[in-house]
Amino acid sequence: MNAERFELRNARYLAADYLSRLVFPGDTVIDATMGNGGDTLMLCRYVGPTGKVYAFDVQRAALDSTRQKLCEAQMENRAELILAGHETMDTAVHVPVQAVIFNLGWLPGGDHTVTTRTETTIEAISKAVKMIVPGGAVSICVYPGHEEGKRELEAVETLIRSLSVKEYTTLQHVFLNAHEGTPRYYLIQKNRNGRGEK
Ligand SMILES: C[S@@+](CC[C@H](N)C(=O)[O-])C[C@H]1O[C@@H](n2cnc3c(N)ncnc32)[C@H](O)[C@@H]1O
Numbered sequence: 001m002n003a004e005r006f007e008l009r010n011a012r013y014l015a016a017d018y019l020s021r022l023v024f025p026g027d028t029v030i031d032a033t034m035g036n037g038g039d040t041l042m043l044c045r046y047v048g049p050t051g052k053v054y055a056f057d058v059q060r061a062a063l064d065s066t067r068q069k070l071c072e073a074q075m076e077n078r079a080e081l082i083l084a085g086h087e088t089m090d091t092a093v094h095v096p097v098q099a100v101i102f103n104l105g106w107l108p109g110g111d112h113t114v115t116t117r118t119e120t121t122i123e124a125i126s127k128a129v130k131m132i133v134p135g136g137a138v139s140i141c142v143y144p145g146h147e148e149g150k151r152e153l154e155a156v157e158t159l160i161r162s163l164s165v166k167e168y169t170t171l172q173h174v175f176l177n178a179h180e181g182t183p184r185y186y187l188i189q190k191n192r193n194g195r196g197e198k
Pocket of ligand 1: 034085115
């Protein structure tokens, strides 16, 4: 029986829906943009008590609010919160992971000048696609409603188009009748052996 009837809402909702089918108990995953911890908490639920979530952010305020959220849900043991840029993920995480998720932009309710930056975003996604296991995925919400977000959108698309079709299957969701700055969603899945024919 279905848990909840699907509703076409927004990029974050699409991300949560895909991840609920990609991430299972016992998995190791990365939240590349921790923010206020909503996504970290969701991943902690999906990986269960035997899994692990590595979460990154460059702002201490993000770690503080995420830690509080996880403690309230009694899930703090499932996550390691790392005060560092996601472009360093390969130095902090030494195991292959099932998923890496990016929710780009700035901390909701926080300083809008501390937004994700195109160069480091691209560096991090390039590392993420190498760190996922076959069948694993990189999930990306992009916010083109501001200048840096527009640059990120172009660079993310260029990177994704350059990926080998033999190695990865990729997808873009665009809300066609929404305003131009509406967030877009990208999913990259690493093919299992023998997959990749389109
Ligand atoms: C849109 S928010 C993330 C929202 C979050 N996933 C949630 O559920 O609340 C984007 C976050 O990326 C963080 N950020 C900016 N540059 C970063 C970097 N290089 N590495 C990791 N996080 C970064 C910002 O500080 C901000 O908290």
